[in-house]
Amino acid sequence: MTTETKRISRRKFFRLAGMSAAPAAGAEAAAAPAAAAQPTEIVIAQYADLVSLDPQHTNDNASYGPEKLMFEGLIGFNEKMEMEAMLAERWEASDDATTFTFYLRKGIKFHDGAPFNAEAVKYNFDRVTNPDNKLIRYGLYRIIEKTEVIDEYTVKFTTSEPFGAMLATFAHPAGGIVSPLAAKLGEEALEFGKAPVGTGPYKFVEWVPGDHLTVEKFADYWNPEQAGKVDRFIIKPVPEAGTRISMLQAGDAQFINQVPYPQVELVKGSSDASIVENESVYTYWVAMNTQKEPFTDKRVRQALNYAIDKQAIIDSVLAGYGQVIDSPLAPRVWGYKSTRTYEYDPEKAKALLAEAGVSGFKTTLWASDATDAKQVSVAIQGQLADIGVEVEIMNMEAATLNAERFKPPEENQSMLNFAGWSPSTGDADWGLRPLLSKESIPPVSFNLAFWDNPEFDEQIKTALGTADEAVRLEAYAKAQEIVMEEAPWIFLWRTTVLGGISNKVGDMWIQPDGIGYYRKGYYK
Structure with a gap:
């Protein structure tokens, strides 16, 4: 079969399992203007410093964005979180979702000259699945029981149990392949993150923590179109x-990650810069502790959903850059199904409370101490007061909040918990199972x-037990319907991610999961 030369949707990606797929977005990349003859550089000002440059030992978006260059x-x-073939040209998944075979591209070398082949792939996944290496992303890939080299350019993974979301897990940025020649095992595993070597279009030059990271074009990159x-x-x-925006306006940065909602107009008002928007996979909600009264009663949980005017908060706190959610998943997550919303109806909320025999009560709301979280908390507090629910807000700094959140049920004092989540695999599994399955109750x-x-839980098990896309979609649809009816959360919104870009450059984005996507950047 001839190769594809355009982006492939998630659905088509799975249909193509076992079929040929050429580099995604080749047509668009080829259409982008060539780099200018004089030396060119793009400066990116981002909201936080990198923590690591080892994809298998990274757990933050500020690091993953730069890593994707390398x-x-x-x-x-x-950039839209659509799956695309990269170092593998085709793949096969067994019907029971326990074996996954990849056929690799040939003629690729790492930045240090080491060959990319099946042995390199095996090295990477043996490295991350070895608990002795203490790599952060061990938990993401520990389901891989065995990685086998079939021949020089064929590798097969066997999982310890059926895992229908495995392909999406390989697409996670933690699946970035590092050079076996550069990486070290054991106690030295963490050192690789300071001087990384990959196969990407840009290679590492230097990292001065707190100041800058520099990468330069890799002259021998395997895909000329990209x-x-x-x-x-x-x-x-x-x-x-404010400093990021000033740098953009002055020409000291060509892209900024991120632009806070209240400051969007500062960028829009500039003649030299623009806003880039991307529909996010982040969803926000207030978890209600369903093991504590009165939240054991579904009617109370539904009542609180009807009591919140989500659109009013979106307009006031998010400057309109949000959408009321009709599922625990955002639309760009594979497996999403539009299910239902709880419209703002305080009278219906009061009626449900009365039906449940609850006439006003006191509770607490936990949230971070970030400015927007404080604003959302106050808005929720005021709206719940209108139906007779008195809320005490407890804003905490991140470390304290996480420590309290992850206490086991018998110790946990949480009642209402404002939180958000981005399924970084782009798959319904990671947008549902860690948040709502019994196995994911804190401290797990x-x-x-x-x-x-x-x-x-049965629907989640069904979806993970097969590689059949139709079966998985049906199970996830049922799971979402259950969640929206039982209402363990107050369902709020999904957001829009915003970056700022100089009008002199193009094709840089922030992905729906909040990770910077810079590798296609060019000067116009």
Whole structure:
């Protein structure tokens, strides 16, 4: 079959399993203007410094954005979080979702000259699945029981149990393939993150923590259509949003990540810069502790959903850059199904409380101490007061909040918990299972509602037990319907991610999961 030369949707990606797929977005990349003859560089000012440059030891978006300039996985995501073939040209998944075979591209070398082949892939996944290496992303890939080299350019993974979301997990940026020649095992594993080597269009030059990261164009990049369009990128940590915007307006930065909603007009008012928007996969909600009264009663939980005017908060706090959610998943997550919303209806909320025998009560709301979280908390407090619910707000700094959130049920004092989540695999599994399955109740994971619903858990198990796309979609649809009806959360909104870009450059974005996507950047 002839190769594809355009982006492929998530649905088509899975249909193409076992079929040929050429580099995504080749047509658009070829259409982008070539780099200017003189040396060119793009400066990016981002909200935080990098923590690591080892994809297998990274857990923050501020690091993953720059890493994507240097690393590629077997498969990956484009700027819209659509799956695309990368270092693998085709793949096969067994019907029972326990074996996954990848057929690799030939003729690729790492930046240090080491060959990319099946042995390199095996090295990477043996490295991340070895608990002795203490790599952060061990938990993401520990389900891989065995990685086998079939021949020089064929590798097969066997999982310890059926895992239908495995392909999406390979597309996660933690699946970036590092050079075996450069990386070290054991106690030295963490050192690789300071001088990384990958296969991407840009290679590492230097990282001065707190000041800058420099990468430069890799002259021998394997895919000419997707090769770097500028000579170098310089990424600078600039935590203060006003400073980032000033740098953009002055021409000291060509892209800024991120632009806070209240400051969007500052960028829009500039003749030299613009806003780039991307529909986010972040959803926000208030988890209700379903193991504590009165939230054991579904009618009370539904009442609180009807009591919140989500659109009013979106307009006031998010400057309109949000959408009321009709599912626990955002629309760009694979497996999303539009299910239902709880319209603003305080009278209906009062009626449900009366039906449940609850006439006003006191509770607490936990949230971070970030400015927007404080504003949302106050808005929710005021709206719940209108139906007779008195809310005490407890804003905490991140470390304290996480420590309290992850206490086991018998110790946990949480009642209402304002939180958000971005499923970084782009798959319904990672937008549902860590948040709502019984196995994810703290301290294990992020089921802040302490929700235990066997019917929901059965649908998640069904979806993970097969590689059949239709079966998985049906199970996830049922799971979303259960969640929206049982209402373990107050369902709020999904957001829009915003970056600022100089009008002199193009094709740089912030992905729906909040990770910077810079590798296609060019000067016009």
